[in-house]
Amino acid sequence: MDDLFLKACRREPVEHTPVWLMRQAGRYLPEYRELRAQHDFLSMTREPDLAAEVTHQPIRRFGMDAAILFADILTPVAGCGIDVKFNPGPVIDDPIRKEEDLAPIRAFDAAKHVPETLQTIRLLTARLRVPVIGFGGAPFTLACYLVDGAGSKDFARTRIMFHQEPELAKKVLDAIGDMVADYAAAQVAAGASAVQIFDTWAGLLSPRDFAEMEAPVLRRIFDRIRDLGVPSIYYLNGCAALLGEIGKLGADVAGVDWRVPLDVARAALPDTMAVQGNLDPIVLLGSPDTIRERVREVLAAAGDQPGHIFNLGHGIHKDTPPENVQVLVDTVREESHR
Amino acid sequence: MDDLFLKACRREPVEHTPVWLMRQAGRYLPEYRELRAQHDFLSMTREPDLAAEVTHQPIRRFGMDAAILFADILTPVAGCGIDVKFNPGPVIDDPIRKEEDLAPIRAFDAAKHVPETLQTIRLLTARLRVPVIGFGGAPFTLACYLVDGAGSKDFARTRIMFHQEPELAKKVLDAIGDMVADYAAAQVAAGASAVQIFDTWAGLLSPRDFAEMEAPVLRRIFDRIRDLGVPSIYYLNGCAALLGEIGKLGADVAGVDWRVPLDVARAALPDTMAVQGNLDPIVLLGSPDTIRERVREVLAAAGDQPGHIFNLGHGIHKDTPPENVQVLVDTVREESHR
Numbered sequence: 001m002d003d004l005f006l007k008a009c010r011r012e013p014v015e016h017t018p019v020w021l022m023r024q025a026g027r028y029l030p031e032y033r034e035l036r037a038q039h040d041f042l043s044m045t046r047e048p049d050l051a052a053e054v055t056h057q058p059i060r061r062f063g064m065d066a067a068i069l070f071a072d073i074l075t076p077v078a079g080c081g082i083d084v085k086f087n088p089g090p091v092i093d094d095p096i097r098k099e100e101d102l103a104p105i106r107a108f109d110a111a112k113h114v115p116e117t118l119q120t121i122r123l124l125t126a127r128l129r130v131p132v133i134g135f136g137g138a139p140f141t142l143a144c145y146l147v148d149g150a151g152s153k154d155f156a157r158t159r160i161m162f163h164q165e166p167e168l169a170k171k172v173l174d175a176i177g178d179m180v181a182d183y184a185a186a187q188v189a190a191g192a193s194a195v196q197i198f199d200t201w202a203g204l205l206s207p208r209d210f211a212e213m214e215a216p217v218l219r220r221i222f223d224r225i226r227d228l229g230v231p232s233i234y235y236l237n238g239c240a241a242l243l244g245e246i247g248k249l250g251a252d253v254a255g256v257d258w259r260v261p262l263d264v265a266r267a268a269l270p271d272t273m274a275v276q277g278n279l280d281p282i283v284l285l286g287s288p289d290t291i292r293e294r295v296r297e298v299l300a301a302a303g304d305q306p307g308h309i310f311n312l313g314h315g316i317h318k319d320t321p322p323e324n325v326q327v328l329v330d331t332v333r334e335e336s337h338r
Numbered sequence: 339m340d341d342l343f344l345k346a347c348r349r350e351p352v353e354h355t356p357v358w359l360m361r362q363a364g365r366y367l368p369e370y371r372e373l374r375a376q377h378d379f380l381s382m383t384r385e386p387d388l389a390a391e392v393t394h395q396p397i398r399r400f401g402m403d404a405a406i407l408f409a410d411i412l413t414p415v416a417g418c419g420i421d422v423k424f425n426p427g428p429v430i431d432d433p434i435r436k437e438e439d440l441a442p443i444r445a446f447d448a449a450k451h452v453p454e455t456l457q458t459i460r461l462l463t464a465r466l467r468v469p470v471i472g473f474g475g476a477p478f479t480l481a482c483y484l485v486d487g488a489g490s491k492d493f494a495r496t497r498i499m500f501h502q503e504p505e506l507a508k509k510v511l512d513a514i515g516d517m518v519a520d521y522a523a524a525q526v527a528a529g530a531s532a533v534q535i536f537d538t539w540a541g542l543l544s545p546r547d548f549a550e551m552e553a554p555v556l557r558r559i560f561d562r563i564r565d566l567g568v569p570s571i572y573y574l575n576g577c578a579a580l581l582g583e584i585g586k587l588g589a590d591v592a593g594v595d596w597r598v599p600l601d602v603a604r605a606a607l608p609d610t611m612a613v614q615g616n617l618d619p620i621v622l623l624g625s626p627d628t629i630r631e632r633v634r635e636v637l638a639a640a641g642d643q644p645g646h647i648f649n650l651g652h653g654i655h656k657d658t659p660p661e662n663v664q665v666l667v668d669t670v671r672e673e674s675h676r
Contacts, residue, residue, distance in 0.1 A: 240597075
């Protein structure tokens, strides 16, 4: 296997900076839209051949150094029996209001509830030369959907539960954390070479609420992944105020959003952590010259020390021209050659 | 006039920390909802007697140390002839796509376009013993609504304009900046004792885009307010990654969101700036004991040096129990007495 990505996760020297992009398998690719025209989103995540093909598409076209499993952060939630619709954002008609509502999550069993996802990973590890990254949603981010019941700009209902019913909120985070750790372990057993935990919404938490409520659950997840012998990545959207906390979670790599230059992130994180990121995805809708300049800026901020995986600071935008992604990948290869 | 608030803006010693809350005039108050049941939102901002009454309500009930004008950040935009609906968030059916679309904004004339708002301020200065804070939207935040045409979680269209049509984007920001500066000057002439600029969305910008695109326009606005002889407050939601830039804008006070402890903000800002904030508004939906504890935590982080105005880190949540606001105000008074 081409292990450039895994070496960078472990902060070992590499001949050039590895690159993959969050949401690299998706709507900006014509070959994805062609498949999507024939299948709905949930079917695409649930049919192993389709999900493996979609995961493969950007690798085939651009030659990224890692593949990220095509699935949704709510895949295990839907799998264990909670009714999740995509409309197009996730909608949960019966959100969690009391401890009993956690029963399906507590009964999560990967082999029973997400067999197609595990089969997708097996297909991919047989087909690809690059590592497959498994993933899960972070406890707070999944709680946002499970408690608020739909996307929101502030997920007030979930955050209100933290202050009105802190004991219930802790149980929600614990139950989700156990599910995510089991899900990660099953993905690794199926062949995933690394696991990324996506925390899209924890940037809404004050440092104290993050440290007291979510961090202990995240630490358990990252301890579990460490015991599996694969590297872990913690991506936190809106990480600027929480860099000090991120260093204490036990993840190997910090996924940094586009608001924090990587030299600032490096200075605030422990020397033992690698960094991943962090081009503003919107830059990919600009000119090739701008893309090259901003890619060089990210590489310069990451510096010469080992332990950088090139990525965007957030998922790729659906209107991104695919040829601009090629400009990004080529520039990373050329400019980071050692 | 009771000038505790103004003294704190100027970093002069005060007998206790002044307090007001973003969106203190609004839906969480039964006396507001009573009026709102009889009038639509736009009428309430446009009828001076109503707007003055609504501005007055929280002062009467809780005795805050400053009143914030009841209006919307889009009031001058709607006033100059751009069609803005509230549904309930703002919707602009004809968003800005080219330079000619800026004509109404460039023709902004406060006396002609927002006479009711100026009259509201005159009524308030005659009726209140506390300072009236005028306000405006920041150029990027207003551009988000004017270019995207409605609320959004990422305002991609506006940020794409930054990279696809940077010259047009600069003209949009410049035109808005001139309008906001004129609007602020008219509010001060009508009697406002300070001006707050609300930047709800600039936390979406990378530090480079913020510094290159919005910061020069903000500096012109704050220079203009300085020349008027009143203090200025710059509130940036999601400020953690931009604290270094905020210090260079020429505002007197940094409004800090709930993600950044005030001691961290103080350390990153110049000694010449006061700070405002920054209790997480969601805490106000918790228990009185938690509110007291978290208020003390904010006061402790602000420290003993002068120049702190107590506020929330974001607007008050509509489901806040009014009695909890009283707990907050009383705790600030008691705990900050010197």
